[in-house]
Amino acid sequence: MLTVLLVEDDLDLAATVVQYLSLEGVECDHASNGVAGLELMRRQQYDVLLLDLNLPKLDGLSVCQQLRRDGNDTSILMLTARDQLQDKLAGFDSGTDDYLVKPFELQELVVRIKALAKRRSGQTRVLRWADLEMNLDSKQVTRAGRPIKLSPLAWQLLEELMRAAPAVVAKAQLEQSLWGDDLPDSNALKVHLHHLRKALAGADAVVETVAGQGFALRGGGH
Incomplete structure (x- = not known):
């Protein structure tokens, strides 16, 4: 209901x-x-x-x-x-x-x-998942209150994953968000996900690969 x-x-x-x-x-x-x-x-x-x-x-x-x-x-x-x-x-x-x-x-x-x-609002200006907080106005990501440095593409990746968390985001959707129809070589997404995982090292939130489906932000007791 x-x-x-x-x-x-x-x-x-x-x-x-x-x-x-x-x-x-x-x-x-x-x-x-x-x-x-x-x-x-x-x-x-x-x-x-x-x-x-x-x-x-x-x-x-x-x-x-x-x-x-x-x-x-x-x-x-x-x-x-x-x-x-x-x-x-x-x-x-x-x-x-x-x-x-x-x-x-x-x-x-x-x-x-x-x-x-059927949808969550895209109007919220602060995204939270586990110990991560992303402020879309100040363009800052913090883990337990400490800032995390992200490249622009890693930021976009994390925003997509945080908006959907803990649901899975398809590989094609992430690629579309980052590059539109002008897709780079097939390993590009994997490289940027690797950088994002390194940036989040030690955080409660982790980027999981869901075989055959895509990627999801998990962890933090959710």
Whole structure:
């Protein structure tokens, strides 16, 4: 069953949404202000966050920004009565993945939820796995707080693996990410993976080869 959190201060709308989603097989928790919503998101795992823009205590943009700074990669659907382009751009800048303007059809809401639940958000600015932390803004990787030096290609490799961890990333996907359609010789990926493994030596996170499938970031008790 899909689980979502609705952060909405209009209690009548919230009750309608929660009831409709439950009929559609979607379990929905509700918070009526931004602070409560942020606390729930930090305590529990949800497939999608439905986030109103105008909220008491902490507005939707601020909730979104704090979650992305935390490294939370839950997909976020912003609900708002504002349909101006500038408002939408502000939402995307703060880390939302999709926008739904009020009033909306509940059927469309369900379609959007199901689409967003299939993926993790690409909007998070901090990735974490085991004792590794990758800050996409400062372009720094640390292991247990200590910086690790990576070449640009090793950085791209690690980012792909951290976004997917602990799932396997296919060899072809890694090559496409690094070189696009202009692939170098067949050993190039192996060489860069070797350099990445050397850079991560001593870390809890390890790059594993999964025979016939690709590569995955494992370790750290995950």
